[in-house]
Amino acid sequence: MINNERSDGYGTLIYLLTKAVDVISDIAEEQGILSDNSPPFYPPDITPDELKNAALYDRRILRFDTYLRRDSHGQLIPVPFTQKHRHHCHQLRDIFDNAKLHVAHPEFSEYLNTLTTWLDQGSETAYFAMQQQWLKTVNLPFLFPLVLDETYADTVFGLKGSMDAAVFIEDRKMTSICQKYLDYWYMFVTSINLPGNPLMIKPSYPKVYRAHATSAGLLNLELKAWNLPNNFALRQSSGSYQILIQETIQKSFYKDILPLLHSLFEMNSENLAQDSLLTVFHQMLLYHELAHNIGCYEMQRNLMIWDNVFEELKANILPLQFILHARDMKWMESELAEAAIMSYLALDLMDCLLARSVKSRVSYDYATKIQFSYLIDKGALKIEDSRILIDYQRFGLSNAVLLSDCLEILSIGDPEQAKRYTDRYLYRKELEYVIDLAGSILGNSFKSAYEKPPHKSLIGN
Numbered sequence: 104m105i106n107n108e109r110s111d112g113y114g115t116l117i118y119l120l121t122k123a124v125d126v127i128s129d130i131a132e133e134q135g136i137l138s139d140n141s142p143p144f145y146p147p148d149i150t151p152d153e154l155k156n157a158a159l160y161d162r163r164i165l166r167f168d169t170y171l172r173r174d175s176h177g178q179l180i181p182v183p184f185t186q187k188h189r190h191h192c193h194q195l196r197d198i199f200d201n202a203k204l205h206v207a208h209p210e211f212s213e214y215l216n217t218l219t220t221w222l223d224q225g226s227e228t229a230y231f232a233m234q235q236q237w238l239k240t241v242n243l244p245f246l247f248p249l250v251l252d253e254t255y256a257d258t259v260f261g262l263k264g265s266m267d268a269a270v271f272i273e274d275r276k277m278t279s280i281c282q283k284y285l286d287y288w289y290m291f292v293t294s295i296n297l298p299g300n301p302l303m304i305k306p307s308y309p310k311v312y313r314a315h316a317t318s319a320g321l322l323n324l325e326l327k328a329w330n331l332p333n334n335f336a337l338r339q340s341s342g343s344y345q346i347l348i349q350e351t352i353q354k355s356f357y358k359d360i361l362p363l364l365h366s367l368f369e370m371n372s373e374n375l376a377q378d379s380l381l382t383v384f385h386q387m388l389l390y391h392e393l394a395h396n397i398g399c400y401e402m403q404r405n406l407m408i409w410d411n412v413f414e415e416l417k418a419n420i421l422p423l424q425f426i427l428h429a430r431d432m433k434w435m436e437s438e439l440a441e442a443a444i445m446s447y448l449a450l451d452l453m454d455c456l457l458a459r460s461v462k463s464r465v466s467y468d469y470a471t472k473i474q475f476s477y478l479i480d481k482g483a484l485k486i487e488d489s490r491i492l493i494d495y496q497r498f499g500l501s502n503a504v505l506l507s508d509c510l511e512i513l514s515i516g517d518p519e520q521a522k523r524y525t526d527r528y529l530y531r532k533e534l535e536y537v538i539d540l541a542g543s544i545l546g547n548s549f550k551s552a553y554e555k556p557p558h559k560s561l562i563g564n
């Protein structure tokens with residue numbers, strides 16, 4: 104599994120990094136990421152107005168890496184994660200000090216130095232220095248990201264991040280297969296009309312990996328792909344990396360996507376090789392992650408919990424529009440392009456199912472519901488005899504309008520506007536019926552696979 108760089112030192116290094124991932128899993132548990140309730144980032148009686156007023160005096164209150172507590176006078180006090188989870192951070196520090204003895208790559212060695220500095224200081228500056236150094240390690244045959252800004256876990260204000268980590272090993276063959284249409288993708292996205300002042304994100308580097316170990320918070324999300332770093336300023340200065348996890352994509356393709364395609368969609372798949380569909384399904388996920396780097400706005404952070412919803416909506420629409428374009432330009436056979444669109448919609452429906460049991464999926468759930476309801480309203484999707492039918496002409500036009508609404512909301516950053524838009528589309532009887540139907544097609548195998556993530560992170564050994 105690990106390529107020819109393997110030596111005793113390399114094996115020990117991977118072993119130690121895997122142990123660090125386990126410690127991060129313990130932190131996720133302590134944070135409450137795995138429980139049914141929202142993680143306790145805030146005092147239970149906090150109101151949006153109180154948060155806003157307190158942030159006028161202390162900006163640290165809005166930081167993604169702090170808990171908010173009350174002091175004896177009832178004042179809000181930010182407590183950095185590294186301070187709250189001090190015991191686990193000491194464990195991590197010991198592991199990294201040991202790991203440094205087994206590193207052959209100077210970039211990675213320096214990365215471990217920045218990691219320990221951050222664990223000691225807990226400051227935002229130290230965190231960003233660590234992330235910046237991580238970006239210099241992405242050409243190694245393995246990756247070890249440690250991040251704490253996936254704000255999906257915070258369903259109260261959408262400000263605070265969970266702590267996640269993983270060890271990934273590159274799959275070079277799949278990487279080159281997945282990069283096949285990338286030039287066309289970049290050509291396509293540069294033709295999109297973006298409102299306002301979008302941030303310019305540096306070039307992206309998508310690759311396919313196998314997960315050697317992932318922390319429990321990520322297992323809860325059944326990790327398929329990841330776009331790092333999350334911070335816009337870092338992406339502007341240093342670029343971004345899309346990490347596709349080969350085996351999780353393959354597993355959900357065979358276990359969930361294919362059954363949904365055959366039962367829920369009008370798929371004419373007799374002439375279609377399963378491998379080509381699996382490949383294009385990988386590519387769709389890659390475009391999804393790449394789409395997170397297009398139409399990004401400084402103001403979107405003001406959307407608070409709606410930020411993730413509209414960010415996901417944008418990343419849901421762009422790959423669909425690209426595949427339609429690829430079909431029209433004859434870069435891709437229509438049969439394959441249409442199957443790719445259906446498989447991507449099936450994946451979206453799974454997000455809605457997942458959100459019924461995993462609270463941190465709620466932004467994906469809302470994004471899918473807005474999109475499906477909109478497409479149903481415009482006659483682009485029709486539900487007939489328990490099947491979803493697509494009118495491709497209307498589908499392309501409606502998605503284009505929805506995308507421009509979405510980009511406008513992201514560029515303006517007004518949470519009231521975002522909420523109004525969401526309220527308008529969140530509930531459609533036909534859609535609830537389709538989600539129930541998807542649930543009954545996948546049945547218990549779906550529930551048991553997603554409801555209870557295992558406690559420990561070890562996937563490989």
Ligand SMILES: [Zn+2]
Nearest residue numbers: 391395415418
């Ligand atoms: Zn996404």
